[in-house]
Amino acid sequence: MNANQAKKCHTIIHAHAAAAAAGNAVPVPGLGVATDMVTMVSMTMSLCGVFGGSITKEAAKALSVATVKNTMLTQPVKVITKELSKFVPLLGMLVAPTISVVMIEAAGWAIAKELEQRFPLGGSSTPT
Numbered sequence: 001m002n003a004n005q006a007k008k009c010h011t012i013i014h015a016h017a018a019a020a021a022a023g024n025a026v027p028v029p030g031l032g033v034a035t036d037m038v039t040m041v042s043m044t045m046s047l048c049g050v051f052g053g054s055i056t057k058e059a060a061k062a063l064s065v066a067t068v069k070n071t072m073l074t075q076p077v078k079v080i081t082k083e084l085s086k087f088v089p090l091l092g093m094l095v096a097p098t099i100s101v102v103m104i105e106a107a108g109w110a111i112a113k114e115l116e117q118r119f120p121l122g123g124s125s126t127p128t
Contacts, residue, residue, distance in 0.1 A: 001116050008050045013108035016043035020104045021097035024082070027089070032082055032096055039104060040064035040111075047112050053119035063114065067107045078103060 001009070016039045023035030044060040055063075072079050078099050085095035 001112070005050050005116075009047060009108070009112045012043060012046045012050065013105060013112070016040075016046075016108065017101045017104040020100045024096040024100040025093050027092050027096075029084075029087065032100060036100060036104065037061075037064060037068065040068060040107060043104070043108055044111050044115075047108070048115050048119070050112070051115050051119040053115060055115075063111060064107075067111055070110075071103055071107055075103070 020036050020039040023039070024032040026032075041057065041060045041064050044064050045055060045057065048055040048060070082096045082099040082103075085092040085099075088095075
C-alpha cells in the first residue's frame with residue numbers, strides 16, 4: 001500500500017468509524033450490530049475503490065460479514081459488552097460507541113489489506 005492509498009484508507013475508515021459510533025450511541029440493543037454492518041458494507045465498497053477494484057454490494061456484504069464474524073470470534077467480550085452496556089443509562093451511550101469505533105477501525109484495516117492483496121495492480125476484476 002503506497003502513502004496515497006494509506007491516506008485515503010485512513011480517511012475512509014475514520015469517517016465510517018465515526019458514523020458507526022453515532023449509530024451505536026442510540027440506546028437500543030441490537031441496533032449497533034445493524035449499524036456496524038451497514039457501515040462495514042459501505043466502507044468495504046469505498047476501500048475497494050482506493051485499490052482500483054470493483055466489488056459488488058453482495059461481495060462487500062460477504063467480506064464484511066466474514067470480518068465481523070472473525071471479530072466476534074476473536075473478541076467476543078467486546079461485542080457482548082457493547083450490546084449489554086446499552087441497558088445501563090448513560091454508560092451505554094459512552095461504552096457502545098467507543099467499542100464500535102475500535103472494532104470498525106480494526107476491521108477496516110483488515111479489509112483494506114485484504115483488498116490490497118485482491119487488487120495488487122489496481123485491476124478491476126470482481127473478487128469472489
